[in-house]
Amino acid sequence: MFENIISALQTLLVYALALLPSLTLCIIYAVDDAERWAGHAAAFCIGSMCLFLVVKLCHKVLILDKDEYLILSGTSGKSFVRGPGIRFPVFTSYERCKAVTIGSVEYAIVQDDITGTLRQVQGPTLLFLGPYETLKSTSEAYNLSPTQYFIVQNILTSEKRLERGPQVFIPGPYERLIGEKVEAVALKHNEFIKIQDKESGKIWIESGVKLIFLEPTHVLMSKILSAWSLKADEYVKLIDSATGKIRVARGEQLVIPGVTESLVGDQILKATRLKAWEYVLVVNTASGDSKIVKGPTMLFLGPSEMITSTGKQQAVEVDQETAVLVRNKSTGQQRLLTEPQLFIPTVDEEILEVRKLIKLADNESMICTDEKGDFRYFYGSAEKRKRPEAEADRSFFLPPYWAEQPLLWSRGRRREKRDLVIHRFDIRPQYMSFEFACRTADNVELVLEGTFFWEVVSLPDMMRMTGDAPGDICNHARSQFIQLVSKVKLQEFMDDFNGIAARAHNDDQHFYESRGIKIHSLEITKYSCADRSTAAILEQIIQETTNRMNRLSQQESENEVALFKVNGMIEQEKMNADLLTIQHQHSESAAINNGTAEAEMVRSFLAGLEETVPDLQSRIELWNVLRKGDALTTISQGKAHVYFTPKDVNLSIENQGSS
Structure with missing residues (x-):
């Protein structure tokens, strides 16, 4: 201004x-x-x-401030004059310019118009451009934190370099930034990352607590991965993709894989904890060898080892009640171990079965087959063990190659299903129900229901002749009933159905004996007509018969009650007579006792006053007076009215009126 x-x-x-x-x-x-x-x-x-x-x-006088300068143009070229000061540009043309202020976090790029070179001017400063200089740009410097960095490239040589914080970065005049600011990769103590150098192809792993600043030629081969922190009972298998070799790393440790290693199965493995009575079969898939590992131990599998599908197994406790059947896989032979021990098989052995001691009660029997397929019979009863076919023991382990021989019997009232499996047979007599359909001579179809009371007396005969004893019994009895009932009419059947039942099993005893079976009794417990109309008539007959029997029974009951009532009355009267006799005797005895006591009391009273009142009559009068006093006392305690005569009170009446 x-x-x-x-x-x-x-x-x-x-x-x-x-x-x-x-x-x-x-x-x-x-x-x-x-x-x-x-x-x-x-x-x-x-x-x-x-x-x-x-x-x-x-x-022409010019006064220049400290931030101003002159560009003077003359015949010899341009010159530069900067303030502050006073200038007299009389014979030359000039250009008055203002210096550019460069801040503390700024920089400028200046180009030489003659040579074309660039130079960098950093702040804070005032930029005075030369006569042949041009301001290309002004920019702010780049502030890098401790976790940030830049990739800088020299545009003349194409070389790249890394600039990391913390700093205020100003690129050179021939430098440019590649991309934006980059955050360094921060790794924790349990993290790692793969890095590759693109120039050399080298790959390595960085781990631990650090900041990773990637060089211009470095690239990340993976994201940040967590190392495997293994406990004492954990381990991992790592496979090397370059060599195919597998290594095992056990806990307790922090496992970081190698450059070419990866986790087998993508999971951390648990060691198999084996107790003293446990074992596993381990197979080496590389060599094909097997081994048994027994407890107590902590099993860490090797690189090529695996536990078979059977997994962890328990040893067999062989004692008096338990045996184990073992097969040798190399020879195929079986053996039964009965000596008390904690049995763990070897690699060549296989446990086929754990067998419990078979103990038979007195009423039980069992049929087994031996290695030749012959039947063997075992009985619990000492008497039956004396039979020729019986084995000597009632408690035993099944030997090798022996097996139980179950019986497959029919069941149901009509024995239509054969699915009842019997392992231990009850040799006691037992009941078995049945239901048959048959037709009488007068063409009435009946449904019979009843029971067999039967017993197996010979197991060898039964096994030789039949595999379904109840089915054979019922089918044969059905045939017998059909034959017998077809020969009688309905009325005859109703009158003698128990006799028909007896003949049904007595007429053909050979059939049952040949099968080792004895029928103790066969009873019909119910019969009914299959036809509804016939069944209704039969129901009426049965109902009428039942009513008649009920009435007879009721009359007999009434007669019995009446007779009992009369007998009771007679007995009651006899007892009343005896009671009266006893009461009379008691009254006499009581009167005698009371009279004796009264006489004794009078005698004592008179004898006691004899000296004081010598006159007997006077003593008697005193006694009467006392008795009258007792009588008055007794009467006064009740509600009775007492009337006295003049004589009783010795009362005299006189009339003393005036004459």
């Missing part, structure tokens, strides 16, 4: 001096004495012209 004011004053002074000669001439011509003033006017005009030239020169 001060410069503008000076420039305005200079302009006004120049114009004032330029007009001064004209004004002077006008004044001279205006006065009378023109000649006298002519010389003075000429001198004044010349002085004014000189003064005008001086003022014109003063108009």
